[in-house]
Amino acid sequence: MRLSKEAGADLVEIRVDLLSENERAQWKTLVESKLLPAIVTNRAPWEGGFATSDEQSRLAVLSSAILLGAEYVDVELAAVHDFKTHLQSQNISLSSKLIVSHHNFEGPLSLQEIRQVYDKMVSSGADICKIAMTATSARESGVVFQAFRDLTAKPLILLAMGELGQCTRILARKFGSFLTFCSVNDDNGSAPGQIATDKLVNLYRFRSVSPSTKVYGVIGDPISHSMSPAVFNACFKKAGLDAIYVPLRVTDEVAMFIKSMIPFDFAGFSVTIPGKVAALEAMDFVEMTTSKIGAMNTVVVKPDGALWGFNTDWVAAISAIEEALALEKRSLRGARVLCLGAGGAARGLVFGALERGARHVVIANRTLSKAQRLADEVGACASAVSYEALLTCLDSDRPERSDAVSSSLADKTADDAMKSGFDPNSFDVVMNTTSIGMHPRSNETPLQVEALVRFGRPLVFDAVYNPLETRLLSEAREVGCTCVSGLEMFVRQAAEQFKLWFPELQPDIPLMRDVVLARLGRN
Numbered sequence: 467m468r469l470s471k472e473a474g475a476d477l478v479e480i481r482v483d484l485l486s487e488n489e490r491a492q493w494k495t496l497v498e499s500k501l502l503p504a505i506v507t508n509r510a511p512w513e514g515g516f517a518t519s520d521e522q523s524r525l526a527v528l529s530s531a532i533l534l535g536a537e538y539v540d541v542e543l544a545a546v547h548d549f550k551t552h553l554q555s556q557n558i559s560l561s562s563k564l565i566v567s568h569h570n571f572e573g574p575l576s577l578q579e580i581r582q583v584y585d586k587m588v589s590s591g592a593d594i595c596k597i598a599m600t601a602t603s604a605r606e607s608g609v610v611f612q613a614f615r616d617l618t619a620k621p622l623i624l625l626a627m628g629e630l631g632q633c634t635r636i637l638a639r640k641f642g643s644f645l646t647f648c649s650v651n652d653d654n655g656s657a658p659g660q661i662a663t664d665k666l667v668n669l670y671r672f673r674s675v676s677p678s679t680k681v682y683g684v685i686g687d688p689i690s691h692s693m694s695p696a697v698f699n700a701c702f703k704k705a706g707l708d709a710i711y712v713p714l715r716v717t718d719e720v721a722m723f724i725k726s727m728i729p730f731d732f733a734g735f736s737v738t739i740p741g742k743v744a745a746l747e748a749m750d751f752v753e754m755t756t757s758k759i760g761a762m763n764t765v766v767v768k769p770d771g772a773l774w775g776f777n778t779d780w781v782a783a784i785s786a787i788e789e790a791l792a793l794e795k796r797s798l799r800g801a802r803v804l805c806l807g808a809g810g811a812a813r814g815l816v817f818g819a820l821e822r823g824a825r826h827v828v829i830a831n832r833t834l835s836k837a838q839r840l841a842d843e844v845g846a847c848a849s850a851v852s853y854e855a856l857l858t859c860l861d862s863d864r865p866e867r868s869d870a871v872s873s874s875l876a877d878k879t880a881d882d883a884m885k886s887g888f889d890p891n892s893f894d895v896v897m898n899t900t901s902i903g904m905h906p907r908s909n910e911t912p913l914q915v916e917a918l919v920r921f922g923r924p925l926v927f928d929a930v931y932n933p934l935e936t937r938l939l940s941e942a943r944e945v946g947c948t949c950v951s952g953l954e955m956f957v958r959q960a961a962e963q964f965k966l967w968f969p970e971l972q973p974d975i976p977l978m979r980d981v982v983l984a985r986l987g988r989n
């Protein structure tokens with residue numbers, strides 16, 4: 467209870483059924499201590515709880531909580547009649563507030579089902595109605611938000627359990643929930659999707675959220691590792707904005723999810739893997755280069771609800787590369803570029819480099835067909851080569867390739883690479899967009915340092931930002947290449963998003979960088 471108070475909780479739920487035999491003797495002392503107002507709950511096994519006693523003894527725990535002066539007792543809807551009968555038989559008056567609860571662990575409830583349960587709770591004499599359901603899709607958060615708007619007869623706690631419904635916990639104040647449940651720390655939640663109290667209070671600024679607060683969020687799967695909530699909430703706080711930024715794990719139909727959230731004051735989204743292509747479907751307008759790239763990472767919700775899609779990844783990476791080149795009086799105009807990888811990040815970088823005047827981009831990818839597809843889309847200024855061919859070609863001078871068969875195979879692969887427009891002797895810029903070298907496999911590198919020397923010490927950009935200094939960058943730096951880290955891309959794409967959402971404000975780039983560095987343990 468002390469830890470909860472220190473973390474910022476206003477009241478504490480004592481789950482008697484979750485206490486061990488030894489701890490169980492102490493719950494009454496906790497209620498009496500009045501350190502925080504208490505909800506006493508002794509959840510029945512048939513409602514997902516762990517109370518082992520018979521039903522009368524279970525309910526007797528709650529009646530003794532009333533006698534001890536607990537501010538709230540939580541009784542299941544299915545047990546509320548028996549509980550009232552029990553109180554009458556004991557001549558105990560219900561002086562605590564009555565939370566009547568219903569849990570659906572199997573899945574979500576429809577709006578109509580929620581309304582039916584709520585009406586029964588109100589008729590049963592509930593002071594506060596609590597309904598918890600398990601989310602099976604992120605879209606079910608919309609059902610929760612709508613129910614808050616519709617059901618106003620009695621205070622309501624309504625939440626979608628699990629990571630898919632986590633935003634219903636974070637946004638509880640916006641939609642008028644009586645309270646939200648959180649855990650004392652990251653490891654000890656009593657239900658799926660709970661957030662640690664200090665995170666809710668400090669990272670999500672729970673107390674400053676109100677019905678007028680605009681909502682922004684990052685859509686992805688997985689999403690729990692994303693640094694964007696920490697970055698944007700810090701920026702919103704510093705700028706004094708009435709806005710909150712939440713993680714949104716979306717496992718299905720990204721376009722439908724985006725559309726379903728618009729009625730609930732969502733004003734913008736970041737989109738990350740794997741939804742960057744699927745999100746395009748929901749857009750009413752897509753900016754031209756974003757459309758060419760075929761992947762987006764930013765949604766701006768216009769005041770009339772129209773959805774505008776942008777890709778800020780490419781501007782972020784390319785502007786960082788251009789600035790570094792400019793310091794050496796060089797530019798991307800006319801540059802020969804090698805792009806390692808042909809995934810989502812590569813698409814933006816390849817289109818972006820050509821947009822800025824690069825002469826030719828060679829795309830080297832493990833799966834040649836993906837590189838080929840991207841090169842075909844781009845046109846004559848790009849060619850594709852398999853990653854294997856690239857390495858073989860670079861390796862072709864090595865004396866250890868003595869085996870005749872593998873040597874001739876390697877020669878053929880090297881020839882194929884050359885035909886693809888790959889000149890192993892000269893590149894101005896090398897961009898790594900593969901995940902090679904990313905934590906925890908940070909001892910790996912997508913390209914040996916000898917290749918960089920052979921290319922003529924090009925500028926090296928690495929999209930990977932964890933670790934900040936990848937093996938590729940540290941080796942490139944050692945041989946005199948100019949280096950640009952993925953951190954620059956991450957910070958700049960976030961800054962560009964901020965500008966799109968708040969055109970009248972300037973993004974606080976140093977703050978964004980500090981938050982990321984702190985999260986990566988380097989401040």
Ligand code: NAP
Nearest residue numbers: 807808809810811812832833836899900901929952955956
């Ligand atoms: P993606 O679409 O999944 O593409 C991954 C690329 O890496 C593919 O070309 C894949 O080749 C290649 N690859 C993966 N493992 C490989 C291996 N062991 N050997 C050779 N090639 C391998 O991912 P993405 O969105 O482009 O992201 C790629 C990297 O960029 C990630 O590390 C991500 O964190 C980083 N990124 C950084 C930022 C930033 O702001 N700094 C933004 C976006 C992405 P195949 O096609 O053969 O699978």
